[in-house]
Amino acid sequence: MKTKSILFVLLAMSLSVTYSSCVHEIPITPDTGNGGNGGGSTPPPGSGSTCSKDSVYYVNDIQPILISSCAMSGCHDAATHAEGINVTTYAGVMKIVKAGNANDSKLFTEITRTDEDRMPPPPMAAMAADQVAKIKTWINQGAKNNSCNGCNVANYTFSAVIKPMMSNKCQGCHNPNSLGGGIDLSTYDGIKSAALSGTLYGSISWANGYSKMPQGGSKLSDCEIQQVKSWIDAGALNN
Numbered sequence: 001m002k003t004k005s006i007l008f009v010l011l012a013m014s015l016s017v018t019y020s021s022c023v024h025e026i027p028i029t030p031d032t033g034n035g036g037n038g039g040g041s042t043p044p045p046g047s048g049s050t051c052s053k054d055s056v057y058y059v060n061d062i063q064p065i066l067i068s069s070c071a072m073s074g075c076h077d078a079a080t081h082a083e084g085i086n087v088t089t090y091a092g093v094m095k096i097v098k099a100g101n102a103n104d105s106k107l108f109t110e111i112t113r114t115d116e117d118r119m120p121p122p123p124m125a126a127m128a129a130d131q132v133a134k135i136k137t138w139i140n141q142g143a144k145n146n147s148c149n150g151c152n153v154a155n156y157t158f159s160a161v162i163k164p165m166m167s168n169k170c171q172g173c174h175n176p177n178s179l180g181g182g183i184d185l186s187t188y189d190g191i192k193s194a195a196l197s198g199t200l201y202g203s204i205s206w207a208n209g210y211s212k213m214p215q216g217g218s219k220l221s222d223c224e225i226q227q228v229k230s231w232i233d234a235g236a237l238n239n
């Protein structure tokens with residue numbers, strides 16, 4: 001137990017060193033609306049969803065991935081725009097995308113290279129395979145500035161809604177390699193502990209006294225915020 005906490009302190013110290021090279025706390029304003037569908041969860045038929053399961057949407061899927069994996073302050077956010085790249089706007093993203101051709105798009109080639117110049121750079125984790133796949137499909141489908149509305153407020157299970165929402169919109173800044181605020185949202189235990197402490201709901205509802213999350217991104221839709229609230233109120237179960 002003791003060794004564990006010493007290790008944790010060491011980890012936190014080394015992270016704050018890496019993180020400080022990436023810090024300029026300047027708020028940025030991305031160009032999205034509020035049409036989130038909870039990170040690609042498929043709503044049941046009849047819920048009025050406008051999302052096609054064969055399509056990948058910029059506003060719902062791609063923009064949140066890029067904000068949480070690339071737009072930490074000091075990296076490719078609006079304020080820093082390292083190497084002239086700002087991924088918080090569609091226009092900024094399109095500077096490194098060739099619509100219809102993922103293999104010829106810097107966005108795709110930089111996240112799939114295997115040397116130390118890979119993006120996001122080590123020690124940050126590489127993008128998850130499903131995120132890489134979404135980016136590839138979105139580019140090959142024409143890299144449109146598209147969105148859909150697929151959020152179903154009545155559905156709020158951990159597996160179908162909460163976990164995909166966290167992976168899509170939060171995990172890039174909240175995982176063991178990049179512990180924003182000391183909070184890990186990559187596991188059920190981490191999400192549950194943020195939920196039960198009140199900070200999860202406080203931060204996404206932009207309540208007084210909490211940092212507004214997702215940092216640098218637009219507020220989650222009312223439907224998504226309600227899904228999180230319902231899940232917490234029902235006991236934050238691993239269901």
Ligand code: HEC
Nearest residue numbers: 068071072169170173180181199200203210211213214215
């Ligand atoms: C671009 C990076 C980034 C993204 C994306 C992001 N966070 Fe954060 N988050 C941070 C950083 C850095 C901190 C610590 C500094 C602070 O509190 O502002 C933080 C702090 C927090 C806190 C503690 C807030 C408090 O007031 O104590 C919570 C809870 C949180 N984030 C949840 C989330 C959730 C939920 C999402 C997704 C909806 C998310 N974050 C997306 C970077 C991010």
